[in-house]
Amino acid sequence: MSDHEQRADRLEAEADDLQKRNEHLGEEISGLKKQWEEMRRDESVPGAPAPESGLPPEANVTTSGDQPPRDSGDELPPPEPDETD
Numbered sequence: 001m002s003d004h005e006q007r008a009d010r011l012e013a014e015a016d017d018l019q020k021r022n023e024h025l026g027e028e029i030s031g032l033k034k035q036w037e038e039m040r041r042d043e044s045v046p047g048a049p050a051p052e053s054g055l056p057p058e059a060n061v062t063t064s065g066d067q068p069p070r071d072s073g074d075e076l077p078p079p080e081p082d083e084t085d
Contacts, residue, residue, distance in 0.1 A: 001009075039045040
């Protein structure tokens with residue numbers, strides 16, 4: 001068997017191994033996503049807010065001296081002169 005054939009065989013074996021690892025990781029990720037979604041629905045799990053609750057409490061913090069955000073509804077700021085059609 002030539003060096004090229006041996007190298008090709010090694011690379012094919014490595015590719016097969018990587019494919020198996022990829023599939024295993026995909027299954028593991030799917031399982032973890034399912035577990036996370038179940039925890040998000042369980043209000044007794046800290047740090048896993050339900051999707052309906054919005055941001056986690058720690059995200060609703062203002063620093064001393066910060067002005068609260070204005071609620072402008074759906075209004076957008078006027079476009080810059082170079083952004084118009």
